[in-house]
Amino acid sequence: MATLAEKPIDFTRLAHPSPASDEKRGAILADPGFGSAFSDHMVTIEWSDDRGWHDATIGPYGPIMIDPATAVLHYAQEIFEGLKAYRQADGGIALFRPEANASRFNSSARRLAMPEMPQDIFVESVRQLVLADREWFPTVEGGSLYLRPFMFASEVFLGVRPSKHYKYMVIASPAGNYFKSGAPAVSIWVSKYSRAAPGGTGAAKCGGNYAASLVPQAEAIKRGHDQVVFLDAEQHKWIEELGGMNLYFVFEDGTLLTPQLTGTILPGITRDSLLTLAREEGLTVREERYSIDQWTADAKSGKLVECFACGTAAVVTPIGHVAGHDVDFTIGSGGPGQLTGRLKDKLVAIQRGTAADSHGWVTKID
Ligand code: PLP
Numbered sequence: 001m002a003t004l005a006e007k008p009i010d011f012t013r014l015a016h017p018s019p020a021s022d023e024k025r026g027a028i029l030a031d032p033g034f035g036s037a038f039s040d041h042m043v044t045i046e047w048s049d050d051r052g053w054h055d056a057t058i059g060p061y062g063p064i065m066i067d068p069a070t071a072v073l074h075y076a077q078e079i080f081e082g083l084k085a086y087r088q089a090d091g092g093i094a095l096f097r098p099e100a101n102a103s104r105f106n107s108s109a110r111r112l113a114m115p116e117m118p119q120d121i122f123v124e125s126v127r128q129l130v131l132a133d134r135e136w137f138p139t140v141e142g143g144s145l146y147l148r149p150f151m152f153a154s155e156v157f158l159g160v161r162p163s164k165h166y167k168y169m170v171i172a173s174p175a176g177n178y179f180k181s182g183a184p185a186v187s188i189w190v191s192k193y194s195r196a197a198p199g200g201t202g203a204a205k206c207g208g209n210y211a212a213s214l215v216p217q218a219e220a221i222k223r224g225h226d227q228v229v230f231l232d233a234e235q236h237k238w239i240e241e242l243g244g245m246n247l248y249f250v251f252e253d254g255t256l257l258t259p260q261l262t263g264t265i266l267p268g269i270t271r272d273s274l275l276t277l278a279r280e281e282g283l284t285v286r287e288e289r290y291s292i293d294q295w296t297a298d299a300k301s302g303k304l305v306e307c308f309a310c311g312t313a314a315v316v317t318p319i320g321h322v323a324g325h326d327v328d329f330t331i332g333s334g335g336p337g338q339l340t341g342r343l344k345d346k347l348v349a350i351q352r353g354t355a356a357d358s359h360g361w362v363t364k365i366d
């Protein structure tokens, strides 16, 4: 179990004048969906070039005032993270690999010419919010408190250069299933659009990547699929990832493959955790390029038996069907596969404290 350093920054606490009523909160927690309801509090920390990180506050959740000339509104200098707090089997609360989110936040910050945040402050900000909103854990099966740390350029200036002021915030949202359909396996659409080009920002978690994915994602939905899958931008051949999840392929000989991190793929923390868990089981996992043609051929020949998407929001989600302008195929039975289920159960058991945490991934905060 990871331990937390001493409180690295003092948070000013502002009491909420009118937190959600028990009735309102209870209704949300019984059916939280994903990303549409928010807890009572939020964290704000300011950064300026002369003062560094300062003015850490935990106060009531609510709108913020933004000058129309604020840099982020024009040039999208913004990054974010996504992680979850889990109620433990013993009634406590834990975060899953928050240091990994802090580290990815800082690599995103470097790519977007933003200041890095000390890991201790990042983890402490998340911890403070979860403790303030500990009443906000969903009561539904598989529920958790989704945490969204983010940072944006807050200088009021229209010149194109890195901002001299940034605002970091954390909000919390009770979360259930990411996919509305609740289907046992999802269907994905192979896009002709590109998500990320070599030398671009694909490996950073910046808002602009998601803005660019909205048209392809809307196309996937319009055609009756749940998510979009992107191929590489240069050859339009190699499978990269979904709009908000990484990918794994399972073959009949029991081996796994996940696309290698090329700089255009987001290095998922779920992807990395599953890599460790699978290898620990003695499974062979290859991090390699995998082409759309091979994917089609392997699914049709039966060599590919399972496929799944993974990410904080989606956890582990089986993929049953794939379609695109030139392809249309089903994977295995079209439903959830055995190995997919086993890896998911293993991961979730660690996250929820029903299995031992032998990797130091779980940070108990309560
Ligand atoms: N790929 C993209 C584009 C994502 O937005 C996410 C979600 O954060 C992931 C992959 C999975 O990353 P993680 O497992 O760290 O949530």
Ligand code: COI
Pocket: 081, 082, 083, 244, 245, 311, 312, 313, 314
């Ligand atoms: C996550 O899994 O945390 C994501 O960020 C995916 C999506 C909601 C953007």
